[in-house]
Amino acid sequence: MEHELRAEYDDSPQTSDARVKIWHVVRQDALTAMCGRDLEPGSAERSIDDWGTGTLPICHSCGALYLRESP
Numbered sequence: 614m615e616h617e618l619r620a621e622y623d624d625s626p627q628t629s630d631a632r633v634k635i636w637h638v639v640r641q642d643a644l645t646a647m648c649g650r651d652l653e654p655g656s657a658e659r660s661i662d663d664w665g666t667g668t669l670p671i672c673h674s675c676g677a678l679y680l681r682e683s684p
C-alpha cells in the first residue's frame with residue numbers, strides 16, 4: 614500500500630497565504646486521512662519519505678496508524 618502526506622490548512626487552500634496546519638497520512642490519491650479527516654482536493658502533497666524526519670508537523674493519529682501498516 615502506497616502512502617503519501619497531505620496538508621491540512623488553517624484557512625482555505627484557495628488563499629495564497631494559506632498555512633499548513635498539519636500533515637496527514639493518506640493512502641495514495643485518497644482525500645481522507647488515515648485518522649478519518651477529510652482533506653481538500655487541492656491540498657499539497659508530499660512524499661511519505663518526509664514522515665519521520667522530524668521537520669514537518671505530522672498528525673499523531675495518522676502516524677500511529679501508518680506505523681501499523683508499514684512493513
Ligand SMILES: [Zn+2]
Binds near residue numbers: 636637638672673675
Ligand atoms: Zn491525521
